[in-house]
Amino acid sequence: MRAVQILVDGSAISSLYGLAAVGFTLIFGVSGVLNLAHGGIMVVAALIGWAAAGELGLGTYVGTLIGVLAGLTTAYATYFILVRPIQRSRAIRPEETEIFVLTGTLLWGIMIQVGMAYLFSDNPVTIRPLIPGVVNILGVRTPTNEVMIVVVAWAIIGLLWLLVNRTRTGKALLGASMNPRGVTLLGYELNQLYLVAWTIYGILAGIAGVLLASFLGVSTANTGQLTASAFSIVVLGGLGSVSGSLIAAYVVGYLETMTAYLIAPTLRPIPSLILLVLVVYVRPQGLLGRR
């Protein structure tokens, strides 16, 4: 019984972690950007979605859509206001660009957090589930919403796979993550590919934020934690590796769930952090990392 509970409960949180981390690792792979404002983007999507659905009375579906758009807009803002000017700045030496992007996005994430807390308070908000009710899975009473989250997350990841492997733009994206110079030699504009990556990222982070709000609830106080969990999943999976991130998302999700069930709910995040430290020691490139 306990095993089934862990299996069922872990799957929703793991697929959400996966969804959030895939975009994060994608923009790192393509443009070398570690976006530490990641949690902020998810929080914006969740809060705007909540406000649109509840406060403005537009309902769950419209609210969800507006939330995802808000996430995308924030991702664009991160790219155009922050990341691109730093990347293009002549005042910053090329070898220091990544550090500046890292610091810049970290500060940007804090600004988002404080700004959203000012507008919405740091109280957690929840979006009404898209599908209410519960279903019985092997004797475990599970909210239908959780089942939907797993399905939606995997459908989106599937679409992403098709996009990357079956379309020209997707293949160019993949190419850019392997050899940016090669892709430019083939006549692709890197800036356009960056924009595509950020668009995909914004949509994925937005969806993850809104789904998280309908599943567990989201507060501005979670911003740092959301960034940290995506960051550790991506490091664990191997920076830039999409499939590595997916596997790592499940490792972390299930490790957390097992800790909560078998040891104590208080210790939930600890074992995955220990695992992360071990990976950094033993296999710094991560599970499926290339470098």
Add this chain to the structure above:
Amino acid sequence: MHSMIGAARSWLATGAVLAIACVPFGALAQSSEPIKIGVIGEESSVAGASLTKAAALAADDINAKGGINGRKVEVITYDDHSSAADAVRAFQRAVSQDKVVAVIGSYISEVVLAIEPWSARLHVPLITPGAASNLISKAVHDDYDHYKYTFHGWLTSAFIAQAICDYTHELLVEPLHMKTAVVMSEDAAWTTPLDERYLECLPKAGLKVLDHIRFNPDTADFTPIFHQIEDKHPDVIMTGISHVGVQPTVQWHDQEVPMPMVGQSSQATTSTFWKDTNGAAEGVITGTAAAPDVALTPVTIPFAEAYVKKYGVTPAYDGYSAYDMVFVIAEAIERAGGSTDPDKLVTALEATDHVGAIGRVQFYGRDNLFTHALKYGPDLVPTIAIQWQSGKQVCVYPTSICKGKLGFPSFVKTPS
């Protein structure tokens, strides 16, 4: 540039002359100066924002009636961002820079325990309107000469737990034949004494405690906790939650956990809780200071109405007490003959007997274990229990003044 400096000098000179000229009138000038009270809250949290808003409202009400001996009350607010370090800085600033005569501060026990020694060091009265840890008044009891400047303007955890045991006996054990409970509390300073008293008084109230779960206030996914509770098949979940609230409530509702959530859920004491949970709060029972529609005293309803009119939401539990504590300080200054000397103020505060929004406010004396804590009792400060029903906080206890009947969402199974 020279002429500007020259001008500044001549202004300074004029100021000096004026200052000297004013000396004989100094005493007169002081008596019309406002009396400043510092209020440390946290604007981005529901309870933290409520206490500063309610204190501002109290100052307005006192000033509308002519102030304290003709002097106006001025509330200066600070935001501690839930951080003990920020709260200590705010307290120091309030005292040394803004010259407040007393501070009303914070609803978080950890924060209050951090500023309590500063109240002792700087000899400035501190009243917390919302923290609950027993340790706050224990410090006053153990080292009265140093810590006498701190007053506990909200019920201690021990009394909160006792009140909950009292109302669960009357609401759940007797009519609904509930026999077992699991205690589920966030790991925080205020819940340590709360849980101790729960484990002691719940069996006496007729509820056998099957399990005792403490969880990290950072917990986002409560599913494993609810499953663990359900495995024990209790009749009721006894909560001790304040830092968290929305998330466990929503997940309890979405997962259709079949036992009611009852106890202390501080976030559920304010009206925004319904919106924040999208109505998942339906059926949740919590203890609180007062409900907007229950005439605990003649002050309660007018205050709640004025608060809603001004701010658009109902006060959180500590809003009611923060409102009262401004009056308590004002009346103490009046009793002290207008003096704001800290030691005289402490003596005057100890003589407090104020009928406010939360009941009749008195503090325990030096000999009581809970020195300077609010006296708890049906004729003093009682706890009332409210249940969320269709978007409204319905008062369900004490049954002598509350007419509401219990009702639970359909997924909750009660033994009867």
